[in-house]
Amino acid sequence: MxxxxxxxxxxxxxxxxxxxxxxxxxxxxxxxTVASRVGVRxxxxxxxxxxxxxxxxxxxxxxxxxxxxxxxxxxxGAGSDPAARLDGLARAFRTFARRSPRSAALLFLDLGPGAAxxxxxxxRAARPVxxxxxxxxxxxxxxxxxxxxxxxxxGFTSMEGxxxxxxxxxxxxxxDLGIATLAEGLRAARxxxxxxxxx
Amino acid sequence: MxxxxxxxxxxxxxxxxxxxxxxxxxxxxxxxTVASRVGVRxxxxxxxxxxxxxxxxxxxxxxxxxxxxxxxxxxxGAGSDPAARLDGLARAFRTFARRSPRSAALLFLDLGPGAAxxxxxxxRAARPVxxxxxxxxxxxxxxxxxxxxxxxxxGFTSMEGxxxxxxxxxxxxxxDLGIATLAEGLRAARxxxxxxxxx
DNA sequence: ACCTGAACACCGTTCAAGT
DNA sequence: ACCTGAACACCGTTCAAGT
Numbered sequence: 001m002x003x004x005x006x007x008x009x010x011x012x013x014x015x016x017x018x019x020x021x022x023x024x025x026x027x028x029x030x031x032x033t034v035a036s037r038v039g040v041r042x043x044x045x046x047x048x049x050x051x052x053x054x055x056x057x058x059x060x061x062x063x064x065x066x067x068x069x070x071x072x073x074x075x076x077g078a079g080s081d082p083a084a085r086l087d088g089l090a091r092a093f094r095t096f097a098r099r100s101p102r103s104a105a106l107l108f109l110d111l112g113p114g115a116a117x118x119x120x121x122x123x124r125a126a127r128p129v130x131x132x133x134x135x136x137x138x139x140x141x142x143x144x145x146x147x148x149x150x151x152x153x154x155g156f157t158s159m160e161g162x163x164x165x166x167x168x169x170x171x172x173x174x175x176d177l178g179i180a181t182l183a184e185g186l187r188a189a190r191x192x193x194x195x196x197x198x199x
Numbered sequence: 200m201x202x203x204x205x206x207x208x209x210x211x212x213x214x215x216x217x218x219x220x221x222x223x224x225x226x227x228x229x230x231x232t233v234a235s236r237v238g239v240r241x242x243x244x245x246x247x248x249x250x251x252x253x254x255x256x257x258x259x260x261x262x263x264x265x266x267x268x269x270x271x272x273x274x275x276g277a278g279s280d281p282a283a284r285l286d287g288l289a290r291a292f293r294t295f296a297r298r299s300p301r302s303a304a305l306l307f308l309d310l311g312p313g314a315a316x317x318x319x320x321x322x323r324a325a326r327p328v329x330x331x332x333x334x335x336x337x338x339x340x341x342x343x344x345x346x347x348x349x350x351x352x353x354g355f356t357s358m359e360g361x362x363x364x365x366x367x368x369x370x371x372x373x374x375d376l377g378i379a380t381l382a383e384g385l386r387a388a389r390x391x392x393x394x395x396x397x398x
Numbered sequence: 399a400c401c402t403g404a405a406c407a408c409c410g411t412t413c414a415a416g417t
Numbered sequence: 418a419c420c421t422g423a424a425c426a427c428c429g430t431t432c433a434a435g436t
Contacts, residue, residue, distance in 0.1 A: 031429060044401055105309060110361035119365055143366060144373040148380055155354020162309040166318055167342060174343040177388060181347055185384025189376060230410060243420050
């Protein structure tokens with residue numbers, strides 16, 4: 001026997017933290033509770049994560065990776081109608097956000113310097129969004145359009161998860177209007193572009 | 200002299216807490232630090248706020264009231280072109296969010312049950328947005344359109360404040376595209392409405 | 399080489415005792 | 418009637434000591 005093989009893992013710790021986040025909120029993600037869920041004591045976690053801030057950042061990164069998979073799976077692909085792709089991506093993200101509202105809100109929460117998810121995780125998750133945006137408005141405006149789509153989806157689902165829609169009316173109808181508005185508005189923006197569209 | 204007139208006030212406490220939030224983040228808003236800023240010890244705060252959660256909620260409410268003032272002041276009024284009104288409101292909110300990014304992010308952060316700002320504060324801040332939305336898409340879709348506009352503005356500024364736009368390109372251009380996209384998309388949505396527009 | 403109990407600083411909160 | 422020090426439970430983090 002080698003001396004003391006790890007009784008837990010970073011993966012298990014992050015998963016336990018994320019489950020706790022969803023069940024009880026970020027304040028409930030304490031080192032002691034996470035440790036207890038993976039069958040260990042709080043000090044042992046420091047063998048796997050630098051500190052609590054790094055754990056929270058890792059939870060956010062894990063959520064970002066899941067979003068990347070969810071969006072990639074939902075994208076019908078480059079051959080499809082851009083408006084239909086946008087629709088599919090937006091609904092898939094909202095489905096994720098309704099299943100994991102606190103993880104969704106964490107995606108773009110300010111966690112302080114050095115605590116953001118690696119750029120590559122964000123870039124991978126954004127890829128299908130940028131692709132659809134390019135199909136809608138052209139390559140040169142693709143990044144800007146992707147940001148608009150992401151801002152709407154993140155803002156809407158964050159507000160929904162926080163219970164901010166309290167003035168009555170159907171939240172589903174509001175989301176549908178958002179998708180239709182963005183699809184139509186971006187389609188119109190393509191024709192507004194002043195310079196070459198490159199595709 | 201009556202015995203021991205209050206040496207601080209709820210207003211001063213909330214203002215100190217909000218300043219601290221902006222300067223150092225939500226984690227730095229501790230009862231001891233806030234108390235120190237208003238010249239008192241931590242236990243005294245409990246004469247003015249129920250607990251820390253209530254203080255944070257009060258800070259969020261204070262921010263919401265300021266947003267209400269900012270938007271009301273920025274709205275050129277019912278006689279103006281709806282697209283220009285939308286533009287003015289959106290830019291005013293972004294100006295607020297760049298001045299007070301952590302307050303802006305707090306506006307729709309999930310603070311747990313019973314910790315949301317009073318409905319009336321949200322309703323007052325939303326009023327010009329709903330008005331502009333009504334001018335763009337008609338009364339029956341006004342609330343849904345206002346939610347779309349708010350979701351975009353909140354999502355975009357939250358992402359910007361968190362440093363989420365890291366893939367290059369101009370953030371200003373992205374915001375401009377968002378405004379133009381929503382104005383045009385909502386204008387088009389009006390014509391799409393199936394039933395009476397009532398106004 | 400990882401895990402643990404003990405320890406420390408810090409935080410939210412309560413409360414009896416001051417004025 | 419508000420303010421305070423003292424106290425308590427809890428939390429993040431470190432570290433020497435186990436195995």
